[in-house]
Amino acid sequence: MNDIRVDIDPALLTHHVERLGELGELPGGGMARLQYDSSWAEAQDLVATWMREAGLRVRRDAVGNVFGRLPGTDDSRTILTGSHIDTVPEGGKYDGALGVLAGLAALRALAARDERPQISLEVVSLCEEESSRFQANFFGSRAMLGLVGQEEPRTLKDADGVTMAEAMVAVGLDPAAVATAKRDDVAAFVELHIEQGKVLESAGVDVGVVEVITGLIWEQVVVTGRQDHAGGTPMDDRLDAVQAAAEITAEITRHVAGADGAGRVTFGRWDVRPGWPSIVPGEVVLSMDLRHTDPADLRKRATEAREIAAAVAARRGVEVTFERLKDETPTRMDPWLRQALADAAAVCGATSMGLPSGAGHDSQLMGEHVPAAMLFVPSVEGRSHCKEEFTRPEDCVRGATVLATALHRLAY
Template identity: 60%
Template sequence: MLGTYVEELGALGETPDGMYRFMYDEAWQQARDALLRWIDDAGLEGRVDAVGNVFGRLPGSGDGVVLTGSHVDTVPSGGKYDGALGVVGGLAALAALRAQHGTPVRTLEVVALCEEESSRFPANFFGTRGMLGLIAPDEPDRLRDREGVLLADAMRQAGLDPAAVASAERHDLRAFLELHIEQGRVLADEGVDVGLVEVIPGIAWETVTVRGRQDHAGATPMDLRRDALQAAAQMAREITTAVEQEGRPAVVTTGRWTVEPGQPSIVPGLARFSVDLRHPDLGVRDRLLDTVHRICATVAERHGVEVEIVRDKDEEPATMDADLLDVLRGSAEECGASWRRMPSGAGHDSQLMASRVPTAMVFVPSVEGRSHTPAEYTSPADCVRGASVLATALHHLAW
């Protein structure tokens, strides 16, 4: 069943260049509808909340809800396991628990959260923020995607009412467990079955804009140029070197670039690049950000250009719940799975959920550590093992 879920969900939004499934687009709506069918087939109660989160509910006899799940939106040219495994693994776990144990004491729900990746709208963790009551009232009428589509209009196209966003807020959650692929190679390299995530890193996204002078590529001597791209490239190289010298687990990526006017015969007058800086220690992350800013200012002066830095995202590290980690550890041992404690290198819905709800994550290996690529793959055996550990933990928490 789990393998079928992975493959069928992975076909929705799949292209020769990888997965493209963005919040509220056609592929996302197809995924929502497929999940609702599978939820019904599993004997669970399905529903979609005001922001588009999809739920499958196994009602319990007592108060409170234990929630599990992840997200189904993807990065551009992504893979079929990131996020999706946590959703279909949670669904398979609830279906098995219902069949084997009947009615739980505490209600169980599986959720497919929306817009974890910010691939379409600058609305990171939109689904989780909706559940926690953290969406600003003006967001649907303010945020637009790269094509200029208003978030509110996209919601209406998906059958949702942007005026009802506040109704997605929840106050009945007692715990959240997220099954996820590691997206790195620690488990694969060490031959460990599952990872128990202790901390999710603090993440800062910044956009660096460098303004030089646009000139003729043939008639402007090298020593008289104010080439925005060369200055930006020097900044990126020195930033990378500084973070490399800091060592693990510090990481930085300069993955998005814009060059204007972008012609072979013109010295670039503008270059813009992104900085994604991560570290599980907020103090270290912020110290490295200071280094980034100092490097940019120094290089700009050296090249005679102007530089502007804008903060796009600022997420603090999140520590997972110790008691839930103990439940996951015991569940892994019950399932005969080897385990290790570890930090997450990536950001997840769990980091925001942990600010309000006891939260923990369990990782399964990614082959060769690949993720955010069509080459992303986790073996069927590892998928099933992760879902089994999750189901065992949910049984302990709900019965």
């Protein structure tokens, strides 16, 4: 058994977290670093510079993923670590970015040792995970797995009508070359991430080893009523789309909450049309984010949500339609890699526990094609996807140390 502990540079990791968090920072706090925007490009350049300073071989692929490589005696296989560089609008500086920087810190520490890995190690700063600018759905991971269609960059558009292809060209990438990002050498993927919940904090446990990543369904829901005058139309003669949508979402929320403790449903985006104070709304377009760790239960909740919506719509005399935008099945993490993370935590004197991930991650998609595992570090008060997102420096350092130790066990 390999019981070597690999320590990382705590001051450097803390500096990297703070410095990277300045790129895309908003005046009122929080982050907006979106795929292929200027802050994204600056961030990827900075990460590439830090990779070179760590003594790693640096390259970018056709979609903008940035890699730092530590070659092994067998350079035909790669153990990959890292996460994504993009953020949600008004997000935090730890989501995704900490996994990139912890992976960098781990490989820097390993590169400094007087030994060569048997299998090559690589850290990746993935170009996209959040679908914040384009409905790209793990674009960086999908490109590595050969799952991006050649025409996809030309068909995906952001809210301003800019195509992904145009955005790629603006940062020096060739959208016609996306197929060249495909890789066949990845033997395993290990991702460090903030928990984005408070299980670890509540339990007083240092790190979490993810057992399963939740499945996710995104639906666009359109409720169509009748547009009328707010003063001239009696309350009992209205087909108010907002009131119908409010009842639909309230009933679905109650149903999911009462079904079991593993389901989650969120209606985070609403577009009321025409959106004027003196007009009874004729249409509402809203989002539904539905999650569950069991694939059968996820499908069941999605079907039940549509049935509830149809019943409310019929009662209120409105119409409701659903369009599925994203469909990701739950993914179980590799047992052998999970054990390697738990063993590494013990070597580092860190307490650990198994837990599910309620958020989706690149490991979810990667885990469908190669062995994958995730290591969680605590989130203060469980806050994430907000400017209050925070993980204590000592927790960041502990997690990166466990990651480096696990990578040593796996590759040396």
